Amino acid sequence: MSKIQVSHLTFCYEGSYDNIFEDVSFTLDTDWKLGFIGRNGKGKTTFLNLLLGKYEYKGKISASAELESFPFPVSEQERKKNTIDMIEAIFPDYELWMICRELSLLQMDADVLYRPYYTLSSGEQVKVMLSVLFSRENRFLLMDEPTNHLDQESRDVIHEYLKKKKGFLLVSHDRELLNDCVDHILVLNRANIEVFQGNFDTWWENKRRQDAYELSENEKLKKDIRRLKEAARQTRIWGDKVEATKIGAGSEKYEKCIDTRAFVGEKSRRMQQRRKNLERRQNAEIEKKSNLLKNLECPQELKLFPMTHQKELLINLDQICFGYGKKRILDGFPMKILNGERISLEGHNGCGKSTVLKIITEQLKPESGTLYKAGGLRISYVPQDTSFLQGFLSDYAKECKIEESLFMTLLRKLDFERVQFEKDMKDYSEGQKKKVLIARSLCEQAHLYIWDEPLNYIDVFSRMQIEELILKYQPTLLFVEHDKLFAGHIGAKHIVMD
DSSP states (O other): OOEEEEEEEEEOOTTOSSOSEEEEEEEEETTSEEEEEEOTTSSHHHHHHHHTTOSOOEEEEEESSEEEEESOOOOHHHHTSBHHHHHHHHOTTOOHHHHHHHHHHTTOOGGGGGSBGGGSOHHHHHHHHHHHHHTSSSEEEEEEOTTTTOOHHHHHHHHHHHHTOOSEEEEOOOHHHHHHHOSEEEEEOSSOEEEEESOHHHHHHHHHHHHHHHHHHHHHHHHHHHHHHHHHHHHHHHHHHHHHHHTTTTOTHHHHOHHHHHHHHHHHHHHHHHHHHHHHHHHHHHHHHHTSSTTOOOOOOOOOOBOOOSOSEEEEEEEEEEEETTEEEEEEEEEEEETTOEEEEEOSTTSSHHHHHHHHTTSSOOSEEEEEEOTTOOEEEEOSOOTTOOSOHHHHHHHHTOOHHHHHHHHHHTTOOGGGGGSOGGGSOHHHHHHHHHHHHHHSOBSEEEEESTTTTOOHHHHHHHHHHHHHHOOOEEEEOOOHHHHHHTTOEEEEOO
8 A cells, every 4th residue: 555645736837827736735545446526627637647747846746656647648650550569669568468367357358469559449449558557566547537439338348347446546527437436536626626535426415415514604604794793883883972972072071070081981992892802703704704615516507499390200310321431330220309309329339320410410421211301400419529629719609600698608607717718729628628519509599409429528517517407498309428327317218229
């Protein structure tokens, strides 16, 4: 058992005027199965890079175990090599038998090592990387969203694999993965970083109770502050009146009697002392109040503007065939979308889920079969890829012909800080880019919303917001998403592609 000690860590990017981390201190154990959560753009990936020594920072980070990162970089030249040769080039001290052992736990045959790395599917590449990294002893593994873009089958295998492992830090927004595979949570809060023992549900229930307590305490202190403020004001008025009589204002008898003037002076002093005591108590209550609600998450309600089409049948795919080159992707695929349906399109990577979405949105033309679309049907589409986003949000809103003020308001509700509005979108985190696409879609009035893996990189708080949005407005929705909890919570119909 060894420790990772973070002491007084402060960091900001060059040219930035706001710190991402400021005077942060905590300790981690390298035997933990650690989940790392926080809002998009708050510094999770940055923190992993700081642990790996990629940036200069103030403070101290000490680790007695070696740290490894997932995914590890593979150059274009190494991708062309057989997988075993790629591994040897990057990790010359590898142990083949240990890698084969890990591959078997990941339900993969060792023959994959003798295929060119670039020919492996995304799921196979993830499994190879995990098998290599977990085969290395005395390492603490830093994993940045290992299940993104993977189909449900691959996610389930990795899920079961990680349940049996320890000694890792896992950045993920998959609540099911965080519930089953971690025993501690590292939380990047709004005001600090906390370490919590337990899985996601345990942490979430504790946070809800803490937030409820702080809200209650905050209301109580607000009432106490108002009461003390009024008492201090009234005491000051009384004290001023008594002080005025001491010097003869309002009554001649005090001018003629020295003893009475002394009595009035003492009474005035006590009044002023009481006022000061009340103000001190008021300041103490204000100080207590200032320490509350710093980490409160208050997800604001999102809005959607779905349209209702007069036709019941919106989309009908009949015997659709499509392929890329010689590879047949769709072979007689049928599907209907009715008004008000929420459909989750599921299947393994490469089975044609995104292809179906692109055919419906007419980005691709089927080789055969028929596509029926109800007349005047308006579709709002969120693509899987975010790499095309660049430039400023205001220009993007004009390009998409959406109301800029509404667009910005929705982004604020998705936890965008105002400073982000002044940045080029190419500098956003992947989660922030995905939120831009979702906010744009929410601004669009449509009969049918088509979202391709909308939750990739999206933080858990925003996922809950989007779930509540769909349940409230009940849009007609076709989506591809591997978060099982999301599909279950919104009551989606499942179509599994073979």
